[in-house]
Amino acid sequence: MxxxxxxxxxxxxxxxxIALVIGMGFGFILEAAGFSSSKNLVGLFYGYDFVVLRVFxxxxxxxxxGIVLFDYFGWIDVEMLYVQPTYWGAAIAGGMIMGLGFVTGGFCPGTGFAASSIGKIxxxxxxxxxxxxxxxxxxTYPLLKDFVNSGYEGGIKIYDTLGISRGLFTFLLIVVAVGMFYLVPLIEKRVKKPEY
Amino acid sequence: MEQERIRTKDPNKYMNPYLAGVLLGFVLIAAFYFSGRGPGASGGPKRVTAAIVEAVAPTHAHQSEFYGKYVNGPHSPLKDWLNFELLGVLVGGFISGALAGRLNLKVEHSPKITSRKRLFWALIGGILFEYGATMARGCTSGAALSGIAVLATGGFVTMLAIFGGAYLFAYFFRKLWI
Incomplete structure (x- = not known):
């Protein structure tokens, strides 16, 4: 197990x-999906290319x-998996700063490394x-310390936060994803893709 | 000539996004199944930076509440799962780029801006992204993708904040891209 x-x-x-092999798979897919070009990545924010949304x-x-199924069949002990801890303030503020970094830099760290590997300066x-x-x-950590450690709730799960079952949440996640896959081509059709 | 045209691949031809997504999902499941954790990309630079600070200013690093978390442990911050994983990202990305004919040393930018401007904002973006990721305990990979894989509330909140923030600020930086 x-x-x-x-x-x-x-x-x-x-x-x-294992880390090296996982990373190779991760980097290969990011590059192959077109995430080694910031033109493809920022298309999400200007409405001309939603490849990031589809892949993500x-x-x-x-x-x-998959992990829910592995748990159901007894192949994995979910209690032993690392769960991203929730710090409300830091997650929201840090996320917004990352969003600003995304539209200025055109990459996120993973895609930045993948794009560097093919020679993107x-x-x-x-x-x-x-x-x-x-x-x-x-x-600057001493200035941020109190804020970034506030609102700590540990490894809480989204289905508990929302008060629904894990199975129902997973089902809704799939429904919302498929729904977005049907809607985004409507936006892509109206927005001109820049040529370069 | 004809033969050459057949052999030359179109570097703009990418993998089907849904196939890429399913394969990426399998990579995530494998990471959790084998190592009990998901991949990340901001934790690597964080640890390497801590190691550099330790080498340049050891007292400062050891006394710092932030670097101390990484440099005062039993192992060097370089000897970490995330660093080996990021090394793999470079290798995997290079293999994909080589197979697709996309290996090319260049600055990609909109014709409306200069390369220098693109490089300046790429640097600023990298600084901001890592700053935010360190604050949020992970980036699009480690917090959002790996967090959502285990249905962590923090993963969803971080993902919404990243994409929400990007949409909020996108208008002000549109001239860099469109």
């Missing part, structure tokens, strides 16, 4: 090799449904920026 490394079924020495929500729904500058951003955060 998974997760294999935390359960001790696979030795911890394999964890970094297909992946999110596949993974969420703009992506390399973005990646350089991520190191400077971490440094800036480290140096």
């Amino acid at each position: 998974g997760p294999l490394v935390p359960q001790g079924i696979i030795g911890p020495e394999w964890d970094f090799i 929500f297909t992946a999110a729904a596949t993974a969420a449904a 703009d992506a390399m500058m973005f990646v350089l920026g991520t190191f400077l951003g971490a440094l800036l955060y480290g140096e």
